[in-house]
Amino acid sequence: MARVVVVGGGYGGLASAARLAKLGHEVTLLEATDTLGGALGTESEAGYTWDAAATATLLPAVIRDLFRKSGRPVERELDLVPLDVIREHRFVDGTSVRLPGGTRGAQLAAFDELGPGLGQAWVDHVASFADDWEVLRRGYFEVPWDRDRLPKQVAARLHSRETLHKRLRRAFRDDRLALVAGHPFVAAGHDLRNVPAWAGLHAYLEQRFDAWTITGGMARLAAALEARLATRGVTVLRLTRALDLVVREGRVAAVGTELGEVAADVVVVAIDPRRLPALAPYVERTMPAIPPVVAHLGLDGDVPDVPHELVLHGDPMLVVRHGGTAPPGGTAWTVHGRGRLAEDLLRALARHRLDVREHVVARVDRSPRQLVDEWGGSPLGVLWQGRATVHQRLGPDTPIPGVYTAGAHATPGAGLPYVGLSAALVAQAVGPA
Template sequence: MARVVVVGGGFGGLASAARLAKLGHEVTLVEASDGLGGALGTVSEGDYSWDAAATSTVLPAVIRDLFRKSGRPAERELELVALDVVREHRFEDHTSVRLPGGTRGAQLAAFDELGPGLGQAWVDHVASYADDWEVLRRGYFEVPWDRDRLPREVAARLNSRETLHKRLRRAFRDDRLVLVAGHPFVEAGHDLRNVPAWAGLQAYLEQRFDAWTVVGGMSALAIALEARLATRKVTVLRSTPALDLVVREGRVAAVRTAMGELAADVVVVAIDPRRLPTLAPYVARTMPALPPVVSHLGLDGDVPDVPHELVLHGDPMLVVRPGGTTPEGGTAWTVHGRGRLAEDLLRALARHGLDVRDHVVVRVDRSPRELVEAWGGSPLGVLWQGRSTVQRRLGPDTPVPGVYAAGAHATPGGGLPFVGLSASLVAQAVGPA
């Protein structure tokens, strides 16, 4: 039995702690704030509350596997619901498309309504990622990987110079399809010229596996995992910032916190490694993908009906996500802004025909800096800076013996599926007690 200290109580830390405790290790989780969940938490003001960040996920099998491998099945703890429409895209020429998930035929029909022949162009593009997914799933996403001994097919993709920008321009003559395919990365703050082409398989995952949400909000996932840690007898230390790792005789020996040292045989770093001086030099050439400008709106009265996620393309690009807890007759929206934000988000919304300025009851605004400070880092992980970004990340292992990395900074990108997979990789690398 190893003494394991998990640093960080976001999804990556919670998932890592649950898995390692089930494998028989003695696990302590330290979290700098007074609550767990990180970006899976909620924001509240008055009688309104909103999901702090993510409102849906793809690859529900990642969540199901986590719960099954750490105790009771997810179905006994959570209610996962597939979305009929992943998101709606509205373009500057006043056309729009609603993107269904989980079915090739429905997506083909939706894009054909946007323009003749566009449906076939879209489904052909999505299908082009089938081999990428299978190769990377088997040799990169689902198994700990050795940077120096990558399988040939995996290395061919990770080392490819092809960018997502080039792949989309080659696949589509219609710029609107480029916007749809590139949207998840642009919203996360990436330049498509710096994103590897294979990363575009997000569109394949949405088509094949659908997008899912959790009844009660994504915070229900954090609450269920917190209960799972209690069941697995994980020691949880809140309001305990990790200051650095303690290395003795070339191996990790403890985590230094504001409350003293915690002895450890194994440490899992589920926060931005730049925050720990021992690891910071190894990731000095990476940068975080910063969150967007966010405005949580509590509305009343008759407001426009919008789907689960509405993308308003332009500069700035606006994303509207309804959902949350409201008083009777109320509506909760969260609005994200990316690009040249030269005016208030509500005024920008009004220019798109969504004028809710007279319906605002409460409003909570957060800048990217405020979000990073609140979460102790960016839940969007590492900024894509070309193909070398894969090699510059840490995780699941690190150059320090006994130290592993999980979370958004240890994956091929942010988002719950990849964060969940990072925790699985750590559990495999550490192994059973």
């Protein structure tokens, strides 16, 4: 049995702790704040509650595997619900498309409504990632990988110079389809000219596996995992900030905190590694992906009906998410803004004929800096700066023996699926007690 210390109580830390405890290790989780969940938390004001960050997830099998490998099946804990429409895209020319998930035929029909022949162009593009998914799933996403001994097919993709920007320009004559395909990366703060082409398989995952939400909000996932840690006997130390790793005789021996050292045989770093001086030199060539400007709105009265997620393309690009909880007669929206934000988000919304300024009864604004400070790092992980980014980030292992990384900064993309997979990789690398 190893003494395992997990640094960070966000989704990556919770998932890692649950898996390692089930494998028989003695696990202690350190969280700098007084609450667990990180970006899976909520914001509340005047009777309204909003998901702080993610409102949906791809690859529900990752969550199902986490709960099955750490105890009871997820169906006994949470209600995972597929979305009929993943998001609606509205373009500057006044046209729009609603993107369904989970079926090739529905997507083909949706894009054909946008223009003749566009459906086939879209499904052909999505199908082009099928081999990428299978190769990377078997040799990169689901198994701990050795940077110096990559399988030939995995290396061919990770080392390719092709960018997503180039692939989309080659695949689509209609810029609107390129906007839809590139949106998940632009929304996460990336420049498509720096994103490797294989990362575009996000569209393949949406079509094949759909997008899913959790009844009651994504914070239910964090609460269920917190309960799972208690069941598995994990020691949770809140308000305990990790200052650095303690390395003795070339191997990690403890985590230094404001309250003293916590002895460890294995450490899982589930926060931005830049925050720990022992790891910072190894990631000095990477940058975090910066969150958007966020406004959580509590609305009353008759407001426009919007889908789960609405993307308003342009500069700035606005994303409206419908969800959360509200008092009777109320509606909860969250608005994200990226680009040239020279005006208030509500004024920018009004220019898209979504004027809800007279309906606002509660509002919580968060700047990118506030979000990073609140969560101890960016939930969007590492900024893509070209193909080398794969090798410049850490995870699941690190150059320090006994130290592993999980969470957004240890994955090849933002979002709960990748974070969940990073925890699974750490559990494989550490192994059973």
